[in-house]
Amino acid sequence: MTGSTLPPLYPFRESPSQTAGPYVHIGLTPNVCGITGVYAADLGATMVSATTKGQRITLEGRIIDGSGAPLKDALVEIWQADADGVYHARATEAFCGWARSAADPDTGVFRFETVKPGRVPFPDGRLQAPHINVWIVARGINLGLNTRIYFADEAEANEADPVLGRIEHRDRVATLIASGDGQTYCHDIHLQGPQETVFFDI
Amino acid sequence: MSANPPPIAGFFPRDRTWHPKALTPDYKTSVLRSPARPLVAFGNTLSETTGPAFGHDMLGPLDNDLTLNFARPGMSAIGERIIVGGRVLDEAGRPVPNVLIEFWQANAGGRYRHKKDGYLAPLDPDFGGCGRTISDDKGGYHFRTVRPGPYPWPNGPNDWRPAHIHFSVFGHGFAQRLITQMYFEGDPLIARCPIVRTINDPKAIAQLTARLDMNASVPMDALAYRFDIVLRGSRSTLFDNRMEGN
Numbered sequence A: 001m002t003g004s005t006l007p008p009l010y011p012f013r014e015s016p017s018q019t020a021g022p023y024v025h026i027g028l029t030p031n032v033c034g035i036t037g038v039y040a041a042d043l044g045a046t047m048v049s050a051t052t053k054g055q056r057i058t059l060e061g062r063i064i065d066g067s068g069a070p071l072k073d074a075l076v077e078i079w080q081a082d083a084d085g086v087y088h089a090r091a092t093e094a095f096c097g098w099a100r101s102a103a104d105p106d107t108g109v110f111r112f113e114t115v116k117p118g119r120v121p122f123p124d125g126r127l128q129a130p131h132i133n134v135w136i137v138a139r140g141i142n143l144g145l146n147t148r149i150y151f152a153d154e155a156e157a158n159e160a161d162p163v164l165g166r167i168e169h170r171d172r173v174a175t176l177i178a179s180g181d182g183q184t185y186c187h188d189i190h191l192q193g194p195q196e197t198v199f200f201d202i
Numbered sequence B: 001m002s003a004n005p006p007p008i009a010g011f012f013p014r015d016r017t018w019h020p021k022a023l024t025p026d027y028k029t030s031v032l033r034s035p036a037r038p039l040v041a042f043g044n045t046l047s048e049t050t051g052p053a054f055g056h057d058m059l060g061p062l063d064n065d066l067t068l069n070f071a072r073p074g075m076s077a078i079g080e081r082i083i084v085g086g087r088v089l090d091e092a093g094r095p096v097p098n099v100l101i102e103f104w105q106a107n108a109g110g111r112y113r114h115k116k117d118g119y120l121a122p123l124d125p126d127f128g129g130c131g132r133t134i135s136d137d138k139g140g141y142h143f144r145t146v147r148p149g150p151y152p153w154p155n156g157p158n159d160w161r162p163a164h165i166h167f168s169v170f171g172h173g174f175a176q177r178l179i180t181q182m183y184f185e186g187d188p189l190i191a192r193c194p195i196v197r198t199i200n201d202p203k204a205i206a207q208l209t210a211r212l213d214m215n216a217s218v219p220m221d222a223l224a225y226r227f228d229i230v231l232r233g234s235r236s237t238l239f240d241n242r243m244e245g246n
């Protein structure tokens, strides 16, 4: 682009990002921060119901800054396939693949009650390992961060996962894998430092 | 624009020189919250090209009116009444219909309804500070609110945010997810703000600056500001090489 006198090929550029700031919860989870009566319920609070197919899991974790402290003002959104590996844009009675969680103002813990996702295809037909797509915004984060969460008890699928395969420094793959007992999975996301989580340019 | 657009094959790559960098030391909070290692890139898969969709039926009648949605019966929020609106487009200039747009802001005095906000300016009992809408079939959207006040914030010894409204926008794929802020034409605090200045290109800052639109204003009621939002463009599965995208 630099130095070119040709007109741009595309008429517009993406709106530049700005931080979500310290009060993101007013906009996205107002009931959590005490603004009640505007929306009956916060969006993205519930993913599963009595009719949801699949293995119920609780996913929880914290976002840790470069000093080792958890972010208490972050907001995390996830997007995932159902237990059969199918993405549903429209939530159904049985399952909503999208959710958001405000970090706890005292502990910084985010939490999702969901099901373990099935495997979804990579463009070349191979299957990706079960994973949850994660987007993180907060004060001090200028552009939302994209990462993924995989599962420690899917070692074989993880080994063959085409996205994990893109990670050149193999010791970093572990930063994307949540450990758990089949019911509760814990996963801290490190913004900096020796355990810095892999973030993606998608 | 058929009712069932072809599946998205991938989004135009994000220009990370146009967006703010992660580490912007003049905005001090970014120092400990910015990843230091390079991002890992890969082509979009279904995990990135799909995303949640929301129906117009989820909206309440006052969701897009911040002057009324928290107000006591018969009351409305204090401040300059404004209408903010525009279109959601993609980089190819195509409208992005049926996407959820959420917004939040301080009240007319620059105070947020939040327990961490201790600014001297008072809360307005009739103003909550959040709203939402869904773009129409041409990508259009609008909402009513009051113009937010500027406010001081702890960063440098005397930093003030320009008047701004925070926006959260969904696209059709999760990789289009975007949060940004809208500023107001003519505000002298824009150029002084360390958060605005995380963006390098003045043209990019201009893109976040809403313009007064007298034609959209309602006489004896509200001034209007025009704010178009641009999401990443996409390629479709069926027409991978169509220059204009689809």
Ligand SMILES: [Fe+2]
Binding pocket: A021, A023, B105, B106, B161, B164, B166
């Ligand atoms: Fe703000």
